[in-house]
Amino acid sequence: MDIPPALTRNTFSNLPSEKQEKIVAAAVREFARQGYRKASMNTIVREAGIAKGSLYQYFRNKEVLFCFIFERFTLLVKKSVAEQGRALEAGTDAGSDFFVQVRNVLLAGIAFIDLYPEYFQIYLKVLFEQDVPRREELLSQVRLFSREYFGPLGQLGQKSGAIRRDVPLDVVIFVLDATLDRFLQSYAQSYPDCGMGLAKTGRNELLDRVNMILRVLREGLTGSGLHAINHDV
Amino acid sequence: MDIPPALTRNTFSNLPSEKQEKIVAAAVREFARQGYRKASMNTIVREAGIAKGSLYQYFRNKEVLFCFIFERFTLLVKKSVAEQGRALEAGTDAGSDFFVQVRNVLLAGIAFIDLYPEYFQIYLKVLFEQDVPRREELLSQVRLFSREYFGPLGQLGQKSGAIRRDVPLDVVIFVLDATLDRFLQSYAQSYPDCGMGLAKTGRNELLDRVNMILRVLREGLTGSGLHAINHDV
C-alpha cells in the first residue's frame, strides 16, 4: 500500500519513521471517531502536529492512508486469533465442544476490543458506512465471524450431532453471527441503547452475560426441553 | 416542525402542495441512498426539478427537512403496528403464545419494508450514522423492537413460563433484538454479506427462514432437550 518513503535514509534515529507513526496515530484516532468520509485530513494533520504537505509525502491520499491503517487492523486481528489459537492448543480443549469454541471466539473478540478499541471502532465504522473506498475488499480480509469462520465450525457441529440437523447451516450461522456481532458492538460502544450497559460492567458480570447468551443459543429461550410439539411456531 | 407554507392559498389544484410533495419524494430518495450527512441539498433540488430557493421556502434547512421526513416515517410505523394490532384482534390468537407474537412483530417488520423500503432505509442509515442532528430524539420515537416492546412481552413470557426464568430478562431481550434486527437488516439490504440472500428469495422460503429462526430462538441450536448437564458452557 504505497511505499512510505523516508525508510531508505536511516539516520540512526527514527528507524520506523517516528513522523509516520505520529501521522498514523492521529489518523487512527480521527478515523475511529469520524469514520472514513467524515474524517478530515486537516484535523489529522493538526492533531499530528505536522504540516499538510508532509502527510502527503507519506501517504499519497486519504484512501491510501486509510487502507494502510485498515491493513494494520487486519494484521492485529490475525495476530490475535493466532495467539488465541495457541492459547487453545496449550489448554486441553483443542477441537472440543462447539459452544466452547464459539465462546472462545467471542472472548477473543472482547480481548481484541480491550487491546485495540480504536481499531475496532474503525472496523465498525466501515461496517456501517456505505461508501468507504475499497470497502468490500477490506472487509473480506477480516470477517471476524460470518460464514468463513462459523461455516466449517457449524458443519462439524452438525456432523458430530452437537448442532441440530433439522435447521439449515445458513440459519445456524445467521443466528450465531447476529448475536455475537451485536454483543461485540454493544461492548465496543454504547450501541443504539440496547447495549445492556456492557461497557460499564465488571469482568465477572461480563463473563456471566457471555455464558448466559451462549446458554440461550444452546438451549433456546424456552426452559428445558419440554417442547417437541408444535414445531411450526 | 416548521410550518410548510403555501397551504393557506388553496388555488383548488395542488391541495397538499404538489411542490412540497415533489421535494419530499426527492429528499426521501436521497436520504435513503446517502444517509443524512452525505445527502446533498443540491441533489435533492435537482432531482425534484426545482430551484434551490424554493426548497428553502418549504423547509428552513436540511435538519428540518430531514426531521419532517423522519416524522413521516414514525407515522407510517405507528400506522403499520396499529393495523397489525387490529389484524391480530380479528384473528383468534390475540395475546397468545409468546413466540407467535414475536413472529408477528417480525412479519410486521417485513411487511413494512415491502411497503416503504426507502423509509426503512432511512431508518437504518440513522441507526448507523453517528451525527444525525436529533438522532436520539428521533430514534426514541420508533424503536421498532428493543426494550420497550420486548420488555413487557418477555416479562409476561417469563411469568407464564413460556420463557425460561433462569436467564435475566435483559439477555432474553438482547438475543431477540439482535436476531430480529439483523434479520430485517438483511432483508432490507444485502447487509455485510451475511444476508443469506434474503432479499432475493421468494415469499415461501422467506417464511421458512422466519420459522426456522424462531425455532432456533425457541429451542436452541442443540437438537431436542438432551442437555441439562454442563450448564456453564
Added chain:
DNA sequence: CCATGATGTGACCAGGTGGTCATACTATTC
C-alpha cells in the same frame, strides 16, 4: 389593468474538503 403579496429563481456567499507546489530548511557528501 394595475397594485399587491405570495412563490419561484439561481447567482452568490462563507466555510470546509482533499490535494498541490514553490519554497525553505536540514542533513549528508565532497
Added chain:
DNA sequence: GAATAGTATGACCACCTGGTCACATCATGG
C-alpha cells in the same frame, strides 16, 4: 564551506457544501 538531495512547510487550488437574497414571475383582489 559549497553542493546536493531528502524532507518540511503552509499558502493556495478547485470543488462542493448548506444557506441567502435581490430579483423575476405569477395569481389574486380591487
